[in-house]
Amino acid sequence: AxxxxxxxxxxxxxxxxxxxxxxxxxxxxxxxxxxxxxxxxxxxxxxxxxxxxxxxxxxxxxxxxxxxxxxxxxxxxxxxxxxxxxxxxxxxxxxxxxxxxxxxxxxxxxxxxxxxxxxxxxxxxxxxxxxxxxxxxxxxxxxxxxxxxVVRSSIERLVIGGFSFLIACLSLFFGFLSRERLSFTTLALFSLASGCMVLSGSQINLLVIDRPLLWDYMGAIGYFTIPIAMAFLLDRWLRPMRAPLVGLVWRFHLFYLVGALALSWTGMVSLADTYPVFDACFAISLALLLIPAVHVAVHGNNDQKAILAAHAILSLLLLLDMAVAHGLIPWVEVPVAWGALAFSLAVVIVSLRYYACTQVALQALNLSLEQEVRRRTAALARLVSRERRRARMLEVESGKRAELERLLSDLQGCKEMEEAVSSLPQWLSAFCHPLAGAYYRLDKDAGNYRLQASWLDASRSGIPSLVPVCESAGILTVDRHWRLPLRYEDPRYGECELGVLWLRIPDERGRADSDEDTEWLSLIELGLEKIGLVLSQHCLHGELRRLSYEDGLTGIKNRRFLDDMFSREASLAARHERPLSVIMCDVDHFKRFNDTHGHAAGDRVLRRVAEILSGVFRQTDLVCRYGGEEFTVVMPGTRLEDCRQRAEELRQGIETESFEYEGCPLGSVTISVGIASWPEMAVAPEMLIVIADQALYRAKRAGRNRVESY
Ligand SMILES: Nc1nc2c(ncn2[C@@H]2O[C@H](COP(=O)(O)OP(=O)(O)OP(=O)(O)O)[C@@H](O)[C@H]2O)c(=O)[nH]1
Missing domain, CATH: 2.60.120.260 (Galactose-binding domain-like)
Structure with a gap:
């Protein structure tokens, strides 16, 4: 048509x-x-x-x-x-x-x-x-x-307007996700504004709602909002740089939007009259925003450049439209909608890029979170197992400490060092459980350690029966074993080694430096240290005892020892009905000897007499210095006759001995001997010393250098 x-x-x-x-x-x-x-x-x-x-x-x-x-x-x-x-x-x-x-x-x-x-x-x-x-x-x-x-020409605007609304929703969505919330919200506002502007200009609107003024208000809102969003976005992008003019522009346009709409709504001005004023302000604003926009275009990121390019296209189209509207150039339908489309596409590109970046960042975050969770779970599991081990270890430790206390009190209860030492192998095997191991005792003469005990499957792990001496005083790691020396203090020889403990390092760890290993080691080390202390104590006591029972001059037992031992020997003899004899002997005229040869020579004679005494009697006989120049011999299991014979041997031995002192002959000395035997001569063995003393007295009175019985 x-x-x-x-x-x-x-x-x-x-x-x-x-x-x-x-x-x-x-x-x-x-x-x-x-x-x-x-x-x-x-x-x-x-x-x-x-x-x-x-x-x-x-x-x-x-x-x-x-x-x-x-x-x-x-x-x-x-x-x-x-x-x-x-x-x-x-x-x-x-x-x-x-x-x-x-x-x-x-x-x-x-x-x-x-x-x-x-x-x-x-x-x-x-x-x-x-x-x-x-x-x-x-x-x-x-x-x-x-x-x-009309329908055909509107399709373009409907599509672009709808697209702009969609983009506005998209921007809002990203605004919620992004740290750049305000920037995305502003982009949403911009899209909404351009969408309103484009849709309001669609001719089909009037066929749907025949209210031209309504559509014009919508158009005005969209149109007037554009410089607000534009300047606001620039203002944000320029931060932290101060751009007061840009801030002024968006504030002014916001004020203008609200003011113009309010005034035309109330009928104080015509909506149509707000357009020319706005156009003038918009043109000025675009000029003012030009330099900041160029600054952002030069220094900004790609997203900002894309948005700015879209802004530029839309602004040029709006300026063109403005020029047409005011008759500055001949009428032509300016495709403002395409400017809005350019802007929407820019937002889409930015959003997609942001989405892609977000996805990548999310994936990276996810990955790092997963790794972190895995790491923490593993750390937690390690912590739990360590705590379990620690609890188990604490339990073991308290058990072992109690065991150690028992052993120490047992050891302290032992009379002698050797008694204490003999109980050690068995106890050590219990104390070191569940660690397999062995205990060796040092044989100084042979120059090696002899196996005393091995426990669990220690023998299968290649524990030898002999190991060479090692001087190390500390813990050593030898061929998957710990070597711990058991040392004590001897008052005569200083620090001595009694033996060594070999413990197999537990297989599941195979290392000596794990926490549990360290706990084990320090526990056992503590045990050995305490045992060493008790042994040192025993050693010291033994030495003290030895010193208190020993005669300082002659080295044989003293009167105290005799007193302590004689009652025991007397009871044993009585209980087992075993004969018992006692010899008391005294050097004749020793005062005179001293006076003649000096006290030192007298001491020499006494020492030699003691040696002869020790040589004449059996190991089981007790040879003591009773005091001064008087000696006593207690002979368990010896009858009177044997006693007499020995006493005679002694007397003769002394008599025939040529004493000398520092190379000078001292001549000979004699002794008088008194003997007593149970059951031949006494009712009770306890009486023998007194009886022997009386026999000695008799020998002295009878002329000395003789053996007399009671
Ligand atoms: N050198 C020396 N002399 C001692 C020791 N202990 C005692 N004596 C002396 O032994 C002498 C003992 O003298 P007396 O008890 O009178 O007896 P005695 O001279 O041996 O005369 P009889 O026993 O009667 O034969 C004293 O002079 C003591 O000083 C000692 O450890 N060393």
């Missing part, structure tokens, strides 16, 4: 037509050509002055239409259309003076009769806006074609 542009052959006439009482405008009948002036396009005729009313007329073209309509892109501001004196269309309400209010900038579909060709159509226009008249395209066409065209 025909589509004919009606963009020439127009005439205009300032002012408003008078009307007949029937409402017919007289100017539609008045063909006074002189009052009408021709104009290329029915918009902003010259010589407006303060005029708010103007009429336009044109002759409708020829064409074949079934349902023709006149399509007008836009009108400033309200309009009535007349054909043959009859009003065929009205937008807005004209008052009695031909005045009216702004009611939006919709597109217009003015129905025409089928035979409209060649007829004059009149436009009555009112505008107190800076522009007056028709705007954009004016066409005569088939109604269906117009509607199809």
């Amino acid at each position: 025909d589509v004919v542009d009606l963009e020439s052959g127009w005439e205009y006439r300032w002012g408003d037509s008078p009307f007949t009482p029937e409402g017919v405008p007289l100017w539609t009948h008045d063909d006074a050509s002189g009052r009408w002036s021709s104009i290329g396009f029915p918009s902003n005729p010259p010589g407006r002055g303060s005029q708010t009313n103007v009429w336009f007329r044109a002759t409708l073209p020829d064409g074949s239409w079934r349902d023709p309509v006149l399509y007008v892109f836009s009108v400033d501001l309200i309009v009535e259309v007349y054909l043959e004196g009859r009003r065929i269309y009205r937008f807005g309400h004209f008052g009695a003076q031909g005045e009216g209010r702004f009611e939006g900038w919709p597109w217009h579909m003015i129905p025409l009769p089928v035979d409209c060709a060649g007829k004059r159509v009149y436009f009555r226009v009112f505008s107190d806006y800076m522009d007056i008249g028709l705007w954009g395209r004016i066409r005569v066409m088939e109604r269906v074609d117009l509607l199809l065209g």
Whole structure:
């Protein structure tokens, strides 16, 4: 069908037509050509002055239409259309003076009769806006074609607007996820604004909701918000640099948005009038933002550069649209929607990139978290098993300590060192359990250690029966074994080694430096140390005992020893009915000897007599110095006759001995001997010493150098 542009052959006439009482405008009948002036396009005729009313007329073209309509892109501001004196269309309400209010900038579909060709159509226009008249395209066409065209032209805006809304949601979503929350929220605001702007300009809107002003408000909100979002984003990107001008721009535009909407909503100003002011401010703002934007474009990251490029495209398109709207360049439909699309695509790219980065970061985080969890779980397991081991070890340790205390008290209860030492192997095997091992005792003469005990499967782990002497006083690790010496203090020889303990290092660890090994080692070391102390004690006691029983001059036992031992020997003899004899002997005229040869020579004689005594009697006989030059011999199991014989041997031995002192002969000495035997001579063995002493007295009185019995 025909589509004919009606963009020439127009005439205009300032002012408003008078009307007949029937409402017919007289100017539609008045063909006074002189009052009408021709104009290329029915918009902003010259010589407006303060005029708010103007009429336009044109002759409708020829064409074949079934349902023709006149399509007008836009009108400033309200309009009535007349054909043959009859009003065929009205937008807005004209008052009695031909005045009216702004009611939006919709597109217009003015129905025409089928035979409209060649007829004059009149436009009555009112505008107190800076522009007056028709705007954009004016066409005569088939109604269906117009509607199809409207739908077709709207699809682009609907898609781009919808896309912008989607992007706004996406940006909000990323805003919640991202640390750059405010930047993404601003991008969302920007997308929302451009979406509103694009959608509000879609012509199909009026077919859905025929409220032009509503759509214009929506458009204004979107349009006025764009510089706010733009400047706010720049302000954030420029931080920490101070850019007070940028902050001022977005604050001003926010103030303008709220103020303009509030004023037009309350009717104090026309929404249409807020546009030119905004356009001027927007242009200035764009100029002000140019330098900061260039700074960000140079120094910013790729995301910022992409967003800025989209901003630049949208801003240029908006400036172009502005120039068209204010008649600075001829009318052309500026594809502002494409600017919004460019911006939305930039946001999509940034979001996708951010999403990809987030995914990578999330994966890395996930991985590191998993690793951290694994590491902590392992550490926890290690801690738990260590604590378990420690608890077990503590239990073992307290058991071992109690065991050690028992052993130490047992050891202390022993009378002699040897008794204590003999119980050690068995005890050590119990104390060292569950560690397999062996105990060796040092054989100094042979120069090696002899195996005393081995326990658990120690013998299978290659414990030899002999090991060589090692001088080390500390713990050694030898062939998967610990070697721990058992040492004690001997008052005569200093620190001595009694033996060594060999312990097999537990297989499951195989190391000597783990915590548990260290615990074991220190526990056993402590045990050996304490045992060493008790042994040292025994050794010291033995030495003290030896010293208290020994005669300092002759080295044989003294009177104290005799006193201690004699009662025991007497009881044993009585219990076992075993004979017992006692010899008491005394050097004759020793005073004289001393006086003659000196005390030192006397000492020498006494020492030699003691040696002879020790040589004459059996090991089991007790040879003691009774005091001064008097000696006693206790002979368990010896009858009187044997005793007498021995005493005689002794007497003769002394008599025949040639004493000398420092190479000088001292001559000979004699001894007097008294003997007593049980059961031959006494009722009870305890009486023997007294009886022997009396026999000695008798020998002295009988002339000395003789053996006498009681
Ligand atoms: N050199 C020396 N002399 C001693 C020791 N102990 C005692 N004597 C002396 O032995 C002498 C004992 O003298 P007496 O008890 O009178 O007896 P005695 O002279 O041997 O005369 P009889 O026993 O009667 O034969 C004293 O002079 C003591 O000083 C000693 O350890 N060394």
